Every structure is written in structure tokens, then in C-alpha cells.
Amino acid sequence: ENATREPALTLLQFQQLLVGDWNSAVCPVKVAQDADSLGQPLMDYWVSSSHNSYLDGDQLASTSSADxxxxxxxxxxxxxxxxxxxxxLTFESPAARIS
Structure with missing residues (x-):
């Protein structure tokens, strides 16, 4: 009931949550030990992934495309x-889901 009246986090709080030191995606101890290894492009460290990969735009209004x-x-x-x-079958019942 209370959650529908006001957001749990303000925009600023959400941004701080994402970039806060305690929410780091890397181990600070390992980074300190091997800081020289961080000279590569970001795409070498993060896995680029997709969701609803077949859509050519908005999830609710776009069309599907194998391209x-x-x-x-x-x-x-x-x-x-x-x-x-x-x-x-309907889309809600996929024959297989591969990620």
C-alpha cells in the first residue's frame, strides 16, 4: 500500500546505489594488486548481453526481426x-529458451 504512494528510492538515491563503492562489480583487493591490467577497453571486461534480442525497438510496440x-x-x-x-504454441510457452 505504501509503495504505491511514493517511490522507495529517489533518483539521486538510485544513482548513488549504482555507483557506490560497496556496489562495485570488481574486487577492490584484486584491482589494487593488478591495477596495470585495467588498461584495456571496457568491452574486454564486461560481457555485452541482450534481452529480447529479436526486437527492433520498443518491447511492447516493435516488430520481431531475425536481422x-x-x-x-x-x-x-x-x-x-x-x-x-x-x-x-503461444509465445508464453516457448519450445526452447537459450541464453
Missing amino acids: MYRRLLLLGCRCIEIDCVNAR
Whole structure:
């Protein structure tokens, strides 16, 4: 009930949460020991991934396109979600889900 009246976090609090030292994606001890290894482009350290990879725009209003997989791979995406759907089933019941 209370959650619907006001947000749990302000925008500033959310931003601080994302960039705070205690929310680091790397171990500060290992970074301090091997600081010279951090000279590569960011894409060498983070896995670029996609969700709803087949969509060419907005999740609710866009169309699906197999070409989006090609585009993502050319952009360097390393993790692509693929939903294989039996045409007789609804999208909510995928035949296979590969991530």
C-alpha cells in the first residue's frame, strides 16, 4: 500500500546505489594488486548481453526481426537470448529458451 504512494528510492538515491563503492562489480583487493591490467577497453571486461534480442525497438510496440541477431553480433554482443517457439504454441510457452 505504501509503495504505491511514493517511490522507495529517489533518483539521486538510485544513482548513488549504482555507483557506490560497496556496489562495485570488481574486487577492490584484486584491482589494487593488478591495477596495470585495467588498461584495456571496457568491452574486454564486461560481457555485452541482450534481452529480447529479436526486437527492433520498443518491447511492447516493435516488430520481431531475425536481422537483429546479426546486428547484435556485429556490434560485439557476447550473450544473446534466443527464444525458439513452436508455431502452434503461444509465445508464453516457448519450445526452447537459450541464453
